[in-house]
Amino acid sequence: MKILFGVQGTGNGHISRSRELVGKLREDGHEVEVIISGRKQEELKEIDIFEPYQVMKGLTLVTYRGRMNYMETMFQLDFARLMSDVLMLDTTGVDLVVTDFEPITSMVAKIRNIPSVGFGHQYAFRYNIPFVKGNIFEKYTLLNFAPARYNAGLHWSHFNQPIFPPVIPASLYARRAVDVLPTKILVYLPFEEVDDVTGFVRPFDSCEFFIYGKVTGDSDDGHLHFRGYSREGFLGDLMECNGVVCNAGFELPGEALHLGKKLLLRPLDGQIEQESNALAMVELEYGMAMHSLDGSVLAEWLQLPGREPLNYSRTVDYIAEWIGSGDWDGLSRYTDAAWKATNESF
Secondary structure (H helix, E strand, O other): OEEEEEEEOOOHHHHHHHHHHHHHHHHOOOEEEEEEEOOOHHHOOOOHHHOOEEEEOOOOOOEEOOEEOHHHHHHOOOHHHHHHHHHHOOOOOOOEEEEEOOHHHHHHHHHOOOOEEEEEHHHHHHOOOOOOOOOHHHHHHHHHOOOOOEEEEEOOOOOOOOOEOOOOOHHHHHHHHOOOOOOEEEEEOOOOOHHHHHHHHOOOOOOEEEEEOOOOOOEEEOOEEEOOOOHHHHHHHHHHOOEEEEEOOOHHHHHHHHHOOEEEEEOOEOOHHHHHHHHHHHHOOOOEEOOOOOHHHHHHHHOOOOOOOOOOOOHHHHHHHHHHHOOOOOHHHHHHHHHHHOOOOO
16 A cells, blocks of 8 residues: 655654554555655654655644744744645555644645545544643644544543554563663653753752753753753663653653653643643543642652553554554454553563
8 A cells, every 4th residue: 555644743752653653554565655744854853764755844833931822833834835735745646644643644635535544642632532621723723733534543541432542662662671760750841941941850859850852962960961862862761760740742651651650741831732631641640730840749749659551552553454454444443452452462
């Protein structure tokens, strides 16, 4: 099958999970061409696995100091460029479009009547899962930013809906060979300023904080350890740490739950997906949430014990099998099998 695969480049989580599925689809014999949009090519890291790929402008959501900036988001929108990219994209011989919340491939599929699969956490919101009220504009944007005909939604729990478990990087299934360090805490707050994060964690000198995000290089300041982007280094710190403090995105909390790390989420203000994720995390009793960098909440959370790993199944195997079957209406057969294998994987 020839597959056109769209990746939203604005978040490392999209790239991480798409990397796993693209690799599996190619392993299964499919021809996969990749479109990445939403970030400049020079800002994209470790994407060689997607070759052959094209980078296009797409749409980008703008944030500032932990809050969505809808005004700047609207100002940077280049609708003429978006439509030009859509109309000029060559889809000769394409049998299926898979979009990980990527709008160009989503629009191409709709305009040219090509079957499409929405792959990712955002597509779980089309089912009955925890969802904050928000405003009508936010909800409409989430559900219509990159729609697809069929939906392979992902979440930390199935909520009795036909959605898949999170996609976990293959390297994290070797976690048992790594010793957990009880005082090591991973901090990943890319929407916050580094100075704000530093002031937030500095008072807690009984712990070693490994801080990623808007950090340009590696440095150490007592119990604070600043780390620039490194996929290998990040996953290594994730496996060694006892807990994770992060924004309320989806991929990293899923990886932490898989590994058995305690979680403290800080949702991006004004971003309905992250606020809904924080709600789900608390309702599931999988972790805590805070709506600002609140030292009193951090102090309480640091006293909590670790948690048991959830041992998510190898989700991409089930999604790739579903895609390859062509039985796209028979989704629940594959989601049920993926959840049955969760906690039975080890």
